[in-house]
Amino acid sequence: MIPLEDTAPRRNRPLITVGLIFVNGMIFLYELLLPRSLKEEFFYLLGIVPARFAYPEWAAWVGFPVGDYWPFITHQFLHSGWIHFLGNMWTLWIFGDNVEDRMGSIRFLLFYLLSGLLAGIVHLVSNPASGLPAVGASGAIAGVMGAYLFLFPNARVRVFFPLFLLPLFFEVHTVTFFGTWFLMQILGGVLADASQAGGVAWWGHLGGFAAGVLFYRFFLKPIQDEGGSRIKFGIERLPL
Template sequence: MIPIQDILPRRRVPLITWGLIAVNGLVFFLEVSLPHHSRELLFQYLGLIPARFTHPDWAAAQGFPPGAFLTLFTHLFLHGGWVHFLGNMWTLWIFGDNVEDRMGHLRFLLFYLLCGLAAALTHLFMHPDSTVPTIGASGAISGVLGAYFVMFPFARVIVMVPVFFFPFFFEVPALLYLGYWYLLQVFSGTLSLALPGEIGGVAWWAHAGGFLAGVLTHRLFCRASCGYFKDEEVPWGPVVSYFDRLNR
C-alpha cells in the first residue's frame, strides 16, 4: 500500500516539516552532484556504522576519524537514491504537518530528532557488528508515524494498491494502515536476524524503534491542549473525543 494523502486539515503552516524536506533536498542534490567515489566516502563517514561504536579498534584500523556519535544524527539527512529520497520525503509531507500542528514548531523538531536517535540506537543494538553504513530519514519519520498512529487513529488515509499494473485507490483508517506498516517492519526485521551475512538494504529495526519512540514519547512534546481530533474535523467526532478523554 502506497499512501497518497490523508484527509485531515491542519491549522498552521508546517514550517519545520517543510524545512526538513528542504534541507534533505539540498543535501541530496549535493550528493548526486558528487562523483561516485566521493559519494561513497560521504556515506562511510557520515552514515551510521554500528561497528564504529562497538569495535573502535576496527574503526581506527579503517581510518575512521573520531566523532562517530555525530553520525547518530548526520545519517538522517543522507539518502541512497531517488526512490529512497522521494519515498521518505513524501511520507513526511503527508503525515508530518498534522503532528507538527499539534506539537508546535520547536517541539516537533526536537521530537523528530529524538525519534531519529532512538531509531539509530535500536539499529545499533540489533546489529552491533554491522560495517554497512545506514542512511536515511526513515527512522525519524517512523517516529512521526508513531505519533500520528496514536494522535489520529481514525484519520482517513488514501492509499494506492497496484494490482497487475493497475492502480486501485482505497480509503483506510490510519490505525489500520500504520498498524499494518509497523507489523511489517517487525516481521521483516525478525526475518533479517535469521539471514546470514552483513545487514544491508532496509533498516527494519530502526523503523520499528523510531515508531515505538514516537508512540511512547509524543505526549511529552504536545502542547497543553494537544487536541488530537476536534469534533468538527471528522464525522465520528464524539467517538474520537471519547478516546481522547481516555488518553488524558
C-alpha cells in the same frame, strides 16, 4: 500500500516539515553531484556504521574519527537514491504537517531528531557487527508516524495499491494503515536476520516508531482555555 493523502485537518503552516524536506532535498542534490568514491566516503563518515561504535578499536584502526557521534543525527539527512528520498519525503509531507500542528515548530523539530536518534541506536544494537552505513530519514519519520497514530486515531488514509497491472485506490483507517506497516517491518526484520542480508534498517524503523509512541505526549502544545490559562495537553486516545 502507498499513502496519497490523509483526512486529518491542520490549522497552521507546517514550516518545519517544509524546511526538513527542503534541507533533505538540498543535501540529496549535493550527493548526486559527488563522484562515486566520494559519495561512498560521505555515507561512511556521516551514516551510522554500527561496527564503528560497537568496536571502537577496529574503527580507529580503519580510520574512523574517534569520539564522533554526529552520525546519529547526520544520517537522518542522507538518502541512497531517488526512490529512498522521494518515498521518505512524501511520507513526511503527508503525516508531518499534522503532527507539527499539534506540537508546534520547535517541539516538532526536537521530536523528529530524537526519533531519528533513537532509531539509529536501535539499529546499532540490533546489528552491532554491520560494516554498512545506514542512511535515511526513515527512523525519524517512523517516529512521526507513531505520534500520528495516537494523535489522530480516527483519521483515514487514502492509499494506492499496485495490484499487478491494476492500480487500486481506496481509503483505510489509520490503525489499519500503520498496523500493516508495523507488521511489514517485523517481517522484513525477521527475514533479514534469517538471511543475514542487509540493506534496510527494519529494526531501526520500529525503534523510531516506538520512540514516537512513547515520547510524543511530552512534545505536545498545551491546550489553553478561553481565558488563556493552560489546562492540559491535547491527547486523543485510541478507542478502547
